[in-house]
Amino acid sequence: MSVDDRFTSDPASLRSDPALGTFSEIVRGPVTDWATDFSHTDEEWAQGAIGIWDDLRQRCPIAHTERFGGAWLPTRYEDVAAVAHDTEHFSSRGIIAGNFRPPRALAPVGGTPPISSDPPFHHDARKLLLPAFTKNAVSRHEESTRAFCSSLVDRFAGRDVVDAAADYAQHVPVRVIADMLGFPPEDGPRFRRFVENALEGIDLPPEERLARSSSLFEYLLVQIRDHLEHPREDLTTYLLEAELAGRKLEPAHVAGTMALLLIAGIDTTWSAIGASLWHLAGHPEDRRRLVAEPELRPTAVEEFLRAYAPVTMARLVKDDVTWHGVEMKAEDWVLLSFSAANRDPAQFERADEVLVDRRVNRHAAFGLGIHRCVGSHLARMELRVALDVWLDRVPEFSLADSAAVRWSTGQIRGPRALPLRIG
């Protein structure tokens, strides 16, 4: 492929003009009542989300807030599953609940297909990606992931305390996705900034958010052009050559999917690895058992995914609707907290306990319905390998300072600072 005129203009052509979207007033200040004024950007949410969901599930169970231009938070498994399966009333045009709503005209494709897409477009956009993310396909990355995890542990030499979030967990998905997309591994630190901008910057002023997201698309365009000149066996070249209905993908589709693949796997997997290590650091009986019984680890991984599911997605209400007893308005957000659903005692026995040998575990950590996380097999592989390597090489560890553990705010939940005493 010598000439591809899809990517000759500037980065702005790779996404819709954000000015066509809508911005709602940014409401700051502490939450007054979690049932009527919740905020997933509140520090109390970061530290105590599980307790907040448990409380709301009993007394609400669908919380509301006027913040973010209006948003709902179902906390029961049944309600979360119902929203996830209902693409008639709920759109994926917006998936990060904040003060910006993408332009309506973006539906059904959305800015980052297929996660942002609605039927019927969604099906074909997703189908393009599925073969690259099957269990079999991702197993090809297992050996290099294991070697990389091991190299991270090598760097612990001579230290008593390491930050399991910043020095270990965060690097694993960054390296794996850079490898799959064919981006230079040394660019990893830049990906972290892109992720922060997309997922954690939701209370920033609009102009600042826009400037920050431009830098992502500028970066992607550089990578795209490099791949057009030097095609190779990776996801970027695959997307550049892929066709839908006999036509190459729209440039915004290519760049949007690349943005999705880059961003969606990083904070999420980082969070899952970190939360699992956090649990094991605080529960020596579970830690010792998994060190001694490696065959139990895959079962434990599922339980960590249930109990500390990192991902909450969002939907936009399509039209005014009375839904499970509440009056939802068009363009309201609905937070799809798979994490809260996974803690519902109506769905799980001993829902509030972490049982590393739980055999029956129909959890929803990777979502439900047509938007099931396309990277779930990759995330499971990374989580399993990262825990394997850690437990085999660092079998003794504990929380160095529980007050220094810091959890994220926003829709992706996991430890961002996790000092552990090792050895």
Added chain:
Amino acid sequence: MRISIDRSLCQGHGRCYDLAPDLFGADDEGYSALLVPDGRVAAELEDDARLAADNCPEAAVLLHQDALLQDALLQDAGTEEAAR
């Protein structure tokens, strides 16, 4: 026991082929595919089949316990008929 997959529900979570690899495999897109003819489950794999069904997030793995009973009844009827 027999098993089947409700294709309208399967989303490719892959719990069944993780937990019961003798009964379920994956197609090229990661959706579940039955590995046993007619969904017939050998007695020693019945626990695996239950595990797969109990862990499917979409409840797409279906167990048909009564198939066994029906088979037995049909077989009995057949034997009776043959005897006559």
